[in-house]
Amino acid sequence: QSVLTQPPSASGAPGQRVTISCSGSSSNIGSYAVNWYQQLPGTAPKLLIFGNDQRPSGVPDRFSGSKSGASASLAISGLQSEDEADYYCATWYDSLNRYVFGTGTKVTVL
């Protein structure tokens, strides 16, 4: 059972905005930067957001991240069909000795 809680699903029509929450505690999200990973069906995960709100090169600016206290969020604006995927938040805990993924959220484009 993960210590980072996400809603199991989220959905939106093409062009809409979808937000995914990630709830943790002071010992994980409250203390360390949050990453977000996108996993397209049948593929390996891909780093989508690092350092709470930074995008690796090549990631569209439709994806944005934020963090407040012990919670974080991922927003996808201008939703596109290719955004259908599972999304995971993640961060460190235990003095950087361990890493944890969130429970995951499946995004569906209606």
Next chain:
Amino acid sequence: EVQLVQSGADVKKPGESLRISCQGFGYSFTSNWIAWVRQMPGKGLEWMGIIFPGDSDTRYSPSFQGQVTISADKSTNTAYLQWSTLEASDSAIYYCARLDSRGYGTWGQGTLVTVSS
């Protein structure tokens, strides 16, 4: 280009042992931590542990401590995940991932392990 290439799918019987591999290309293998991540069928990602190939410093998630062994061979730029006694519940896809300044920025393609009698 930084790449992690994992060994192919494997089918084993309960009680057997197994070692899967993850070979790094395009960077100094001893300079970055490598993690192993489990994904059981239809489930989420689970961080199993991490190794620094430079000195073999290894950390495990409490959930996997004592259940698997993570190791690395600097001479072949390869990290390993091994089991001494497999169980059916070990059936999953296992990913290796390279830790960089941003997070886990490079992933292997995954290794499907099936344990069935």
